[in-house]
Amino acid sequence: MTGGGSAGTGRLLGLLGLAAVPTAVLGLFFLLPVAGMLERGLWPEGSFEPGAVLEVLGTDRTRRVVWFTVWTSSVATAASVLLGLPAAYVLHRLRFPLRGAVRAALLVPFVLPTVVVGIAVRELVADSGPLGFLGLDGTPVAILIGLVFFNVAVVIRTVGAAWEGLDRRPAEAAAALGAAPWQVLVTVTLPALRPAIVSAASVVFLFCATGFGVVLTLGGVRYASVETEIYLLTTGAITGSVELGAAAALSIVQLVAVVALLGVAARLRAVPDPTVRRSVAAPTRPRRRDLPALFVTGGVLAAVALPIATLVVGSLRRDGAWTLVHYRALTGVGADAGGNGGGLLRAPVTEALGNSLRIAVDATWMSLLLGLLVAVVVTSRSRSAAERRVRSAFDGLFMLPLGVSAVTLGFGFLITLDEPPLDLRSSPLLVPVAQALVALPLVVRVLVPVLQGIDDRQRQAAASLGAGPLRSLLTVDVPVLWRPLLVAAGFAFAVSLGEFGATSFIVRADVPTLPVVIYRLIGSPGQLNYGTALAASVVLAAVTALVVLLVERLRVPGAGTF
C-alpha cells in the first residue's frame, strides 16, 4: 500500500513538473501582459474606476458589435464544419493522386496576409469583377466567405488527423448488420469523431471571433466586431487618444465569452470512453458512394483556389501582358519615387522571406514542445473527479491565447515586460514566443484526441513487461503520435508564418518579415510595388505549401508498425 501511495505522489509530482514549463511560458508571455492591460484600463490612475467600463458595456454600439461578432462567428464556424467534414474524409481516408499536395495547399490561406486576400476577394466580387453580379461586395456574406476561406483548413486537418487513425471495424460491422451508409456515419463514425469535431469548431470560432483583418477588409467600414473595436480604441483611431478603459471592457467581454465557450466545448468533447481502437488500414480508392463527399471537397477546393488564382494571375500581369517582372523585383528593395530602383524597403523581399522562415521554425518547435507537454498532462488518466476538473481547466487555459485580443496582448507586452529581470520587449525571442502561443492551441487540439485514444492498458502492459517510462513512451505513444505531430507541426509553421495579430503590435527590432514587407509594398503607390506584393504573396504561399508537404512526408523508421 505504501509503495502504491508513494508511486501516486511521484506520478503527481511528475505531472506537475511537466505542467510547470508551459504554465510558466503562458503566465509570463500571456497572462501577465493581458492582466497588465486590464489593470491599466480598469485602474487608470491607480484607483479602481469601473464607471467607464460599465458605460461602454451599456452602449447600443457595444451591443451591436457583440451581436455581430457572435452571429458571424457562429455561422462561419457551422459552415466551416459542414464543408470541412466531407473534405477531411476525402483528404484523409481516400487515396488519389496528389493527395498530399492538395492537403498542403489547403493551408495556404493561413499564411496569406489578410490585406492581400481581401484585395484578391474584392477583385472577384467588386461590381467591376467577374463575380460582381452577385452583389456581395461589402456585405456580411463576403465577411462570412472570408472567414470560412481562412478557417476551413482547421476543420479538415484536426478532424482528418483523428479520422485517419479511426478503426474501420465498428463501421464495417454496422454495415454488415444492415446499416445504411448514412446510418453508419451518424451512429458510429461521427460519435467517434466528436471530440475532434468539437475541438476544431471551438478553435474556428475563436479564430473567427478575433480575426479583425477579414472583417475590416471585406466588410468595409460598415461592420465592426469586438476585435476591430478593441483595435480602434487601443490605437486611438476612434478618439485620437488611447481608450484603454473601453478596450479593457471589451477585452473582458471577450475573456468571459471565451471561458464560457471553452466550458461548453469541454463538456461536449467529453465522451465516456475516449479510447479509440486504432487501425492502420490504408486509405481506400474512392467509390461511388463517396461522390457527394468528393463533390463538396471539389467545391471547397475551388472556393479556396479562386482568390489564390486571382493573386497568381495578378502577379504575372502588367500593362495587359504576361511578365515575370514582379518576380524579378523580389530581390530588390521595391520601386521608389525616382524610379531608380531602391529605397522603399529596408530589406529585399528574399531576405524578409528568410527572416520569416527562421522565426517560423523557432515558433514551430516551441509550440510543439509546449503542446506535447500540455497534451501529455491533459490526457494522463485522472484518479479522481477533482483531478479531472483541474486537468480540464489546465487544458482550457492554453486555449485562451486564441480568444483574447491580439492588440491587448501586443500592447500588454510593452507595458509589462519592460523592467529587469523581464526586460524582454525588444528581445528577438518575443516574436516566435508570441506566435508559438497562438499556434499552441492548435497543436494541443490535434494531439489531445489522439493521446486520449491510446488505451492506458498498453502502457501498463509495456511497464509490466519491464519497459521504463521512456521506452514505454517510444513504443506505445510515439508510433501513434508521430503522424498527428507532423500535422501539428505543419499547422504551427503555417500559423506562425501568417500570424499578424500580437506580433504586429510588438515593437520589433528591425528584422522585417515577409508579411510586413508585403503590407509595405501594397500600401505604396506604383503598379510595380503592387505587382511585387502579389508576387511576394505567391512565393509565401508556395514556400508554405512546400514546407508543409515535406514535413508531412517525414517518417521515423518503424513508426506506424505496431
Place this chain on the structure above:
Amino acid sequence: MKRILAATAAVALTTGCSVMTGDEQSASDSAPGGGNAECGEVVLVTHDSFTLPKKVVRAFERDSGCTLVHSPAGDGGELTSKLTVTKGDPIGDVAFGVDNTFAAAALEAGVFAPYEADLPEGAERYLLPGDDDRVLTPVDNAGVCVNVDTAWFAGRDLEPPTSLDDLTDPAYEGLFVTPGATTSTPGMAFLLATIGEHGEDWPDYWEDLLANDAKVVKGWEDAYYVDFTYSGGDRPIVLSYDTSPAYTVEGGESSTAALLDTCFQQVEYAGVLEGAANPAGAERVVDFLLSPEVQAALPTSMYVFPVDDTVELPADWARFAARPEDPIEVAPEEIADNRRDWLSRWTDLTSG
C-alpha cells in the same frame, strides 16, 4: 520522464542560443568600427513606413559615433498609442512619424521632451501650432487629395470634378471611392478636409456625399487598387495623395490628376522621448532627420515632401506632383478636442 525533460531543455537552450547569436552578429555588423564612443546606442521608434538609404544611415553613424537602432512600431496611430502607453518608460530614445492629426494628443499626454532643433529653410511654417515648448520638429509633409482618372473622363466627354462640393453633384453619382476615417490615415485626412471646408455643417455634406453613392472602403490600397478605374475598377474618382499622379505616367503624360482644392496637409514630426536613456543621442537623430541628405532621400524612400525648401525633387515629382498652394487646414487642438465626436458621428453616418 526526467531524461525527456533534460533532453527537451537542452534542445530548447541550444536552439534558443542559435537564434540569439544570429541576431547579435547582425547587430554588430551594422555598428560602426571606429566612431567616437560618446554617443552610444540610440533607439529610433518610427511607423512602419520609415526607411532611409543604408549609406545615409551609415554616414550618420560614422560622423556622430552613434549606433542607430531602428524599431518600427505599426502605423501612425499605433505608433502614437504605443508612445502614450509607455510614457515615462519609453520604448526608445527618439520617435519619428507622429503626424498633425495625432500630435496634439501626444503633446497633451507628455510623451515628448523639449528640443529646439535648427530648422532648414522653409520648415518654420510646418511647426505644430500650440507646441510652445518646441517638443516636436517637422520632418516631412504630404497632401491627401482627391484624384481623378483623366483618361476615363476624356473618354466619356465629361468634365472631371474640381472641388469637394462637386463630389455631391449627381453628374458624379457612384464615381467616388474613399478609405474610411477610422481605418485609414488618409481616410481621416479626407474627413478633416471636409470638416475644414464645411465647418459644423460637415455631416450634411457627408449625407449628400453618401446619397450620391460614394463608396467607403477599409484602406487606401483597397480604394486605389480595387475600385479606382486606373487599376481596373469602376470608380474614376479616388482619395489618394498629391504625389500619386507621378506614378501613372506613360509616354511623358500622367493619366491621373490630383484636385488641388481638395487637399488636407499631413505633417510628420520627430521628437525626443521623455525619459529617454540617451537624450543626447536622440537630439542628434532629430538633427540628422533635418539634414540635407535625409531631406533629399525622403521623396524616394517614403513618398513624402521634405520640409527643406532647398532640396531638389525627383524629376517625375517636379513635373507631375503638383502641390496645393492653399491646403485645407484644421487646427491640431481642435482635432484633439473633437476627434471623438467627429468620428462617432461619421461612423453613424457611414454605417447607417
